Amino acid sequence: MPTFIVLLDYTDQGVRNLKDSPQRADAFNQFAEKAGVTIHSQYWTIGNHDGVFIMEAPSEEVAASVLLHLGSAGNVRTTTLRAYDWAEAQGLIEGG
DSSP states (O other): OOEEEEEEEEOHHHHHTGGGHHHHHHHHHHHHHHTTOEEEEEEEOOSSOSEEEEEEOSSHHHHHHHHHHHHHTSSEEEEEEEEOOHHHHHHHHHTO
16 A cells, blocks of 8 residues: 655644644544555654654545545645655666
């Protein structure tokens, strides 16, 4: 399954409702699981971004759908990176 690293940035609305962030994360995780997405790890961060999580999805389309659902609530904006493990990267590098 494709792996994605997702960077999160709070919107003004998300900052106003910061106390609800853990509950929103739980609700998102449940929604994602129903869509066949696995959230491997999730962190609240300080620095350039407010959070990060790593997920696996059955396809890029499913990942996009789940992340559009997350963004549509208006609490966060996402930046998504498609990640490749060692074997996948080797295949890409070797052209196979």
